Amino acid sequence: MDLYLGIDFGTSGARGVVIDNKASIQAEVRYPFEDSPVAVMPNSWREALFALVEQIPQELRREIKAIAINGTSSTVLLVDAAGNPIDAPLLYNDPRGSSVLNDLKSVAPPNHTVLSATSSLSKLIWMKQLPSFNQARYFLHQADWLGFLLHGYLGISDYHNALKLGYDVEELKYPEWMEKLQIPIQLPRVLPPGTPVAELRSEVADNFGFRRDCLVCTGTTDSIAAFLASGAKLPGEAVTSLGSTLVLKLLSRTRVEDARYGIYSHRLGKLWLTGGASNTGGAVLQKFFTNAELVSLSREIDASKASELDYYPLLKAGDRFPINDPNLPPRLEPRPDNPVEFLHGLLESIARIETKGYELLQQMGADKLTRVYTAGGGAANDTWTAIRQQYLKVPVIASKYTEAAYGTALLAMGKVCRDTGMRECDECGECEECG
Ligand code: ADP
Structure with missing residues (x-):
């Protein structure tokens, strides 16, 4: 073996x-x-x-x-x-x-x-x-x-x-x-x-x-190892990491760079891994809710109904991507008494920021978004996935593997095609673009 x-x-x-x-x-x-x-x-x-x-x-x-x-x-x-x-x-x-x-x-x-x-x-x-x-x-x-x-x-x-x-x-x-x-x-x-x-x-x-x-x-x-682990392999496929912060990575044929927004591209064979990171994310959720509350309250949210609340959840002032403003104030008001409504507003607002992030990468020339894999603590939240899918308008799926070590094992195996930068197919062992 x-x-x-x-x-x-x-x-x-x-x-x-x-x-x-x-x-x-x-x-x-x-x-x-x-x-x-x-x-x-x-x-x-x-x-x-x-x-x-x-x-x-x-x-x-x-x-x-x-x-x-x-x-x-x-x-x-x-x-x-x-x-x-x-x-x-x-x-x-x-x-x-x-x-x-x-x-x-x-x-x-x-x-x-x-x-x-x-x-x-x-x-x-x-x-x-x-x-x-x-x-x-x-x-x-x-x-x-x-x-x-x-x-x-x-x-x-x-x-x-x-x-x-x-x-x-x-x-x-x-x-x-x-x-x-x-x-x-x-x-x-x-x-x-x-x-x-x-x-x-x-x-x-x-x-x-x-x-x-x-x-x-x-x-x-x-x-990059965590990206390789996710299963994303074609141009237009992306991985969102919903950890303490929100990190977006979109595989593209075009290289995209803009230091003002902290956007840069890594080379992946013939492709480019473009991305940016926002200060919003799970750390703000953690300030208001325990992980158990995030699970139980999310179940009570009706994802098919839009929240009226429009926040920019941050722990402190300033963000770089998708809004480049070192003084951008956190926006967490008005705060409803009902914690389910408050969480609904937060999850939806972060989904809007994620969508805006992918829009910005595409405006700068990255490939059209086709599918979003998700990693990090927020990936397990099905309600959030449903909300994000409505905003992103592409399939949103949990990454099968999220461990960086798994992605690096694929690299050792040569499973990442060095010509195209794409992960080879697990079934046929060939890269989709090479045939
Ligand atoms: P990191 O490695 O960036 O610290 P993780 O990927 O371990 O983060 O994810 C932790 C984050 O996930 C926490 O900030 C927490 O708010 C968030 N989180 C955990 N469970 C849930 C949940 N059910 N829904 C939404 N977010 C969650």
Whole structure:
């Protein structure tokens, strides 16, 4: 039996999913991170990686043909020539790069994806003033370093992780303007996500009972892995994540970028994964209701009747997508006494914001929306699904798989067609566009 392992490094822990060649799950393993100071986090990641692998039953480990890892987007570190971290990593949400943004603005094209305090490139420029910087040989993303622990090659990344480092994913090279930054360090060589890099290091294969010819592939980021897991594969298909915030991703033939709205596109083979994120979402629902109340009150809502209430649910002022206004006030009034009516208004208002988000992506040139898969805590709410379907006017379905590790296992399997970027059909094993 040929098996494939996907490993997801999220913010709270690591997960692994083993699939067979029909993409069915054979094993799932988890390893929660303990609180540790950022400086020693790479040690915790290494521990998590090998502890996770050890949880996979020995008889399955022997059958694994390929492995891929996804990391948190823009979590980065500097390592020496032997791959040892030379300083604390900078985590995905670390804003220290804001101090170099003005310098970066004078070099990067206007509204470029790297022009954000948390982009990998801002972090790298910020790191240049570290006393330890002269010991650094390579700048890596979390997924690149974890891949190195398995295959032993430094300085290799994928074009999903490298987007926020400034890599030109259309031309498949670092852009000329980056030369002006005179970065005195090796930038990663960038390959398509899911490309086999090398066989497992022999000591890892022997210690953990893997086959010596098990391949380690380039990885991806956590949110793209979750998209790959969803089952969306054709242009026009989208995934909405109804978690604490509202995140939209729409597969398109056209690349769409607008930094004002925080809209950018990842490359997925010949297609583009366009998207944006709003601050509205489940965190606002949680402020007013427990999860049990969300279930019971939603059942009492008559989804066929429109609510009169028009809110813009936010925890604090400001949104970027689909309305770009840092001062946009939360709108949660008038609040009816009946909690069912209040929740109805909230769910419907978030559905309107979701619809507006997809309209904006389409206005900017993305493919026409045809189907919306749903992930996140709100995906289980059937009343909300019915309301959203009325606004979106396309079928709304729950994603069959939502685990990023599952999407990364598909990547290891080569199930994401590298020509078209589409997931291959589970039944025939072929990509719909390739035939
Ligand atoms: P994240 O990973 O972004 O924190 P999750 O995907 O775990 O979020 O989803 C959690 C969110 O889902 C919470 O903010 C909660 O309000 C929302 N949620 C949970 N259950 C329901 C429900 N039945 N209906 C609507 N929203 C829900």
